[in-house]
Amino acid sequence: MTDLSKGRRSPDRPQPTDDDSLRLTGSAPPLGMGAKGPLHGVAMRRCEIANHPQFFSAEKQIAVVLLDVQTANPRMARLLASYRKWLVTHACFALSMRGRFAPGDIGLTPGRLHEVLRPHVKVNRNTLSLYMSELAAYGFLNWLDDREDARLHPATTTELAETGMQLWCRGHLRCLDLLDGGNRDEVAGEDTDILFRAQSRMLELILNDHEWLNPPPSMAHFLSSDVGGLLLHYLISKLTTLEAPEGRIRLEPISIAALAERFLISVSNVKRMIHKAELDGLLGWEHPRRRGCLWVTSDFVRDHFRRQAVKFEMVDRALRETVAADAGR
Secondary structure (H helix, E strand, C coil), X not given: CCCCCCCCCCCCCCCCCHHHCCCCCCCCCHHHEECCEECCCCCCCHHHHHCCCCHHHHHHHHHHHHHHHHXXXXXXXXCCCCHHHHHHHHHHHHHHHHHHHCCCCCCECHHHHHHHHCCCCXXXXXXXXXXXHHHHHCXXXXXXXXXXXXXXXXXXXXXXXXXXXXXXXXXXHHHHHHHHCCCHHHHHCCCHHHHHHHHHHHHHHHCCCHHHHCCCHHHHHHHCCCXXXXXXXXXXXXXXXXXXXXXXXXXXXXXXXXXXXXXXXXXXXXXXXXXXXXXXXXXXXXXXXXXXEEEEEHHHHHHHHHHHHHHHHHHHHHHHHHHHHHHCC
């Protein structure tokens, strides 16, 4: 099982306890209480989430949240739009939080990042180091070259990155609350101590979930693109019904040019992204030459909802485990 706690430490630094092997430690409200009371809501599995009658509304809600992030900060949104960058970005953040919460932990370094991701993502250490440099150039990371472990090139997240991650986490908590009337966001949304430790636990769960690490063919092609995930959310945001005469769900008229303008990419890039889905009969237009209303198949939407349900299950489970861990201290 992936363990974010493993990392080189200075001999003079305190070692973490056995209980620290899977979760972060840090200050938290006592006895499992969040800043505003105990956690309510139902622990749901992915099947229950995907088939919940309110999940369509929840999916449209989270789509709007993520698209708003893209509008406000396109660079930040792209860090979570492709499958690979999603994992790397969340791993960067989680390791940075370990350096903050776990006594003696070195936190985020290129080597540590490579160690965590190597079993799951085909990428080398130099590529990860370059990616971290890109994050630093965009203001999401700061290098900590003045520390005793400067030779390891440690880094930490910035306020900009933490604000973005808080928006991401809270958006998902609110959607879960929409399903069962829970109070996840009320309890943990403004408590970044709980929120960011739960994000770290979510990553550990995700990295050990076979279904998440192996997206279905209908999703995989989109998720290999830097904006593919955003495009999927955009399509979901345009759904007004799940009724599918002849297996097709009709959307409003959407042109290739409009998609290119919306996501700041070329028309040819959009065409390449959707071409395979068209060939597979997963989406298309009602008239030749991509004219008229866009349609997607019910299977396409079902695959997207199932994948999102896996993520929501991990977010919910991570929060519950984090709060439970606090209750047992």
